[in-house]
Amino acid sequence: EMQVVESGGGFIQPGRSLRLSCTGSGFTFSDYAMSWVRQAPGKGLEWVGFIRSKTYGETAEYAASVKGRFTISRDNSKSIAYLQMNSLNTDDTAVYYCTTWGCTSTSCFDTHWGQGTLVTVSS
Amino acid sequence: QSALTQPASVSGSPGQSITISCTGTSSDLGVYNSVSWYQQHPGKAPKLIIFEVNNRPSGVSNRFSGSKSGNTASLTISGLQAEDEADYYCSSYTVNYRVFGGGTKLTVL
Numbered sequence: 702e703m704q705v706v707e708s709g710g711g712f713i714q715p716g717r718s719l720r721l722s723c724t725g726s727g728f729t730f731s732d733y734a735m736s737w738v739r740q741a742p743g744k745g746l747e748w749v750g751f752i753r754s755k756t757y758g759e760t761a762e763y764a765a766s767v768k769g770r771f772t773i774s775r776d777n778s779k780s781i782a783y784l785q786m787n788s789l790n791t792d793d794t795a796v797y798y799c800t801t802w803g804c805t806s807t808s809c810f811d812t813h814w815g816q817g818t819l820v821t822v823s824s
Numbered sequence: 825q826s827a828l829t830q831p832a833s834v835s836g837s838p839g840q841s842i843t844i845s846c847t848g849t850s851s852d853l854g855v856y857n858s859v860s861w862y863q864q865h866p867g868k869a870p871k872l873i874i875f876e877v878n879n880r881p882s883g884v885s886n887r888f889s890g891s892k893s894g895n896t897a898s899l900t901i902s903g904l905q906a907e908d909e910a911d912y913y914c915s916s917y918t919v920n921y922r923v924f925g926g927g928t929k930l931t932v933l
Binding site for chain 1: 856857862864871872876913915920922926927
């Protein structure tokens with residue numbers, strides 16, 4: 702069974718950095734693109750970014766709201782994707798979900814979701 | 825990139841059918857078939873229920889169906905059940921970018 706599990710969330714002060722991890726199991730990790738989606742308390746879903754699979758060069762794309770501050774990377778040998786978050790502000794407070802990002806010839810979507818990890822940015 | 829537009833809430837009685845709309849622009853929904861829908865129960869992670877406009881993943885009830893016309897995608901739930909009460913989100917993926925709708929709260933009366 703395909704599964705992803707996030708970790709690394711917690712309480713952090715504005716301006717500081719935090720790294721989230723997403724561990725995959727039940728699938729060949731290097732074959733899948735991985736995505737991050739966040740959800741602020743009581744709000745809707747917001748795309749953060751994704752990183753392509755090894756076949757597609759492991760390049761990443763980001764939402765405008767996090768571009769330049771957040772970096773997604775991956776370690777296929779450990780089946781882990783990372784979300785490095787720098788210069789955090791209170792607007793970054795959210796549950797962060799990791800997903801497997803699947804594509805057909807004409808469409809891409811989140812196939813499996815983790816349980817999420819809460820990041821709280823506050824002084 | 826602007827968020828896709830969904831109604832904030834819809835409601836229906838058990839056994840009825842409801843439709844949730846998702847409106848984009850000619851640059852996203854109007855061009856691409858990369859539309860997906862997600863169901864989220866309170867306190868839970870979202871779950872994929874429709875991908876590529878009208879395809880269901882294995883295990884998702886055939887009471888859920890999707891469609892698209894022009895810049896608007898739709899999710900229809902037929903034979904409404906109490907367990908369908910949840911938040912529903914549409915999402916579109918264009919070249920190197922994706923966007924979600926604001927979400928629709930479905931209440932089963």
